[in-house]
Amino acid sequence: MIPAPFTYHRPKTLGAALRLLQTLGSVARVLAGGQSLLPMMKLRLAAPAHLIDIGRIAALRRIRAGGGRLRIGALATHSMIESVPAVRRWVPVLAETASTIGDLQVRNLGTMGGAAVHADPAADYPATLLALDAEFVLQGPDGARIVPASEFFQGLMATALRPDELLIEISLPTAQRVGAAYMKMPNPASGFALAGVAASVALDGDGRCRHVRVGITGVASAAYRARHVEQALLGQEPTDEVLAAASAAAADGVDASADLHASAEYRRHLARVLTRRALAAARDRRRSGKQGLPSS
Ligand SMILES: Cc1cc2nc3c(=O)[nH]c(=O)nc-3n(C[C@H](O)[C@H](O)[C@H](O)COP(=O)(O)OP(=O)(O)OC[C@H]3O[C@@H](n4cnc5c(N)ncnc54)[C@H](O)[C@@H]3O)c2cc1C
DSSP states (O other), X not given: OOOOOOEEEOOSSHHHHHHHHHHHGGGEEEESSOTTHHHHHHTTSOOOSEEEEOTTOGGGGOEEEETTEEEEETTOBHHHHHHOHHHHXXXXXXXXXXXXXXXXXXXXXXXXXXXXXXXXXXXXXXXXHHHTTOEEEEEETTEEEEEEHHHHXXXXXXXXXXXXXXXXXXXXXXXXXXXXXXXXXXXTTTOOEEEEEEEEEEEOTTSOEEEEEEXXXXXXXXXXXXHHHHHHHTTSOXXXXXXXXXXXXXXXXXXXXXXXXXXXXXXXXXXXXXXHHHHHHHHHHHHHOOOOOOOO
8 A cells, every 4th residue: 555645754863853853743753774664654654754864863873882871772783783793792682583573674674772662562672672771862852861671661652752852872781790581482484473582691609599580472462570470590500391381371461462463362372482492591601601693
């Protein structure tokens, strides 16, 4: 289908983009890689009167490490996340996650910022961003504010971003010595996650869990942290038996989604199985120091 008519704007600077967003208000939408917004417009699920294309704002594409954090500009594409040495070195599980997204064309055009703001319930990054304690830098008329991942994803395609704000960058801690892994059961047609689980684990000197994060996508209307699993593992030696017992709670209290691709019970089952596998891989990677990077 053909989208409804719209006016196209292509600001060259961040300031100009923010001014446009504030002047045009809620009838405007930001365009990044277009991999989610354009299909929605063609289906007439979205009909913005104005498109603000931020794709030429080079400052939003930068990836920088420093001060104990890796800062990834909102316009970094999935292919960049998969291949840039700084990401592969500091947060290899994010490169692993990006490598599972869609196909090469989608990865070359789609951006991490666009995927995060779109907040599709089956998108891959939200699980990993939750497991890595990512922070989102949102800029609006009154300056920038920082929102932790646990507060950013709020519901079905709903985030903490306000209509007059831009997502500028996503930052991740680099100091934590964690092992991490992302495991996913993809929809064979689209690649989206029927269920996807990211786990990160840090061990103390006795080999017990001193830090655990589990982020789960695809299962409910929004990605969530499996806090019951995290709490059950703290202070425990992560044997296979202990991980299996804790993972049984991966979908506890969660209103699992059902659609033509999978029943709610199947999604809950996937959450438990993938949580166990992701935790075991994260543990093994922490112990061996090998992070299981995708080939670039
Ligand atoms: C065939 C196909 C297969 C796919 N498979 C997968 C998959 O397996 N896993 C997966 O996770 N995803 C998948 N996707 C989705 C893909 O990851 C998209 O790239 C992503 O969801 C959107 O990123 P984008 O840069 O294209 O954003 P756009 O489509 O340009 O924008 C998406 C939304 O975010 C807003 N937005 C974008 N950037 C900003 C910003 N900086 N600040 C404020 N608002 C912003 C836009 O206004 C819009 O509402 C697939 C897409 C396609 C077409």
